[in-house]
Amino acid sequence: MLVGHLAASRPGPVQGRRTYPASSDGGTAAVSESEKSFRTLLEEARLKFSHHAAQRLEQRGIRFQPEQLDRIASAIDQAEAKGAKDSLVLYRDVAMIVNVPNRTVVTALDGTSMREHVFTQIDSAVVVG
Known part of the structure; x- marks a missing residue:
């Protein structure tokens, strides 16, 4: 079980559902507000997650809050300033390459x-x- 600001359990009840276009063919998919906001945060973040990393985070029940993503992105800024190319980033009980x-x-x-x-x-x- 992860401790601290990381959520190791499933999110609570969804507050509502909206329909968003899922594909160019006009199909739609129901996406909860919390799922949409998390996706939006990831898309807008100064940090991207590969498909593989996103799967691992989901499988392990790891979710980051916006301020946590900012702290991780700032750490990557520091690594970049030192000329790092591939870094092991340790944040609480999570290791990321x-x-x-x-x-x-x-x-x-x-x-x-x-x-x-x-x-x-x-x-x-x-x-x-």
């Missing part, structure tokens, strides 16, 4: 998954305080 020039989280692991795990092909590590 980030491609710094593309500002993309390539993969993510929670505390349980990173035990006895060897991280390779990184040139730096950033601990987010």
Whole structure:
């Protein structure tokens, strides 16, 4: 179980549903307000998540709040200023491998998954305080 500001459980009840266009063929899909806002945050963030990383976060029940994403993005700014290319970013009980020039989280692991795990092909590590 993750501790701190990270949610390890499923979100509470959805406050309402809206219909948003799902495809160019005119189809629609019901998307909750919370799902839409989280998607919007990810799209607007100074940080991107690869498909693989997004799947890992979802599988492990890890969700970041906007201020947490800002702190992680600021840590990546610091790594970039030092010339980092591929960084291990540690935030609370989550480890992420980030491609710094593309500002993309390539993969993510929670505390349980990173035990006895060897991280390779990184040139730096950033601990987010």
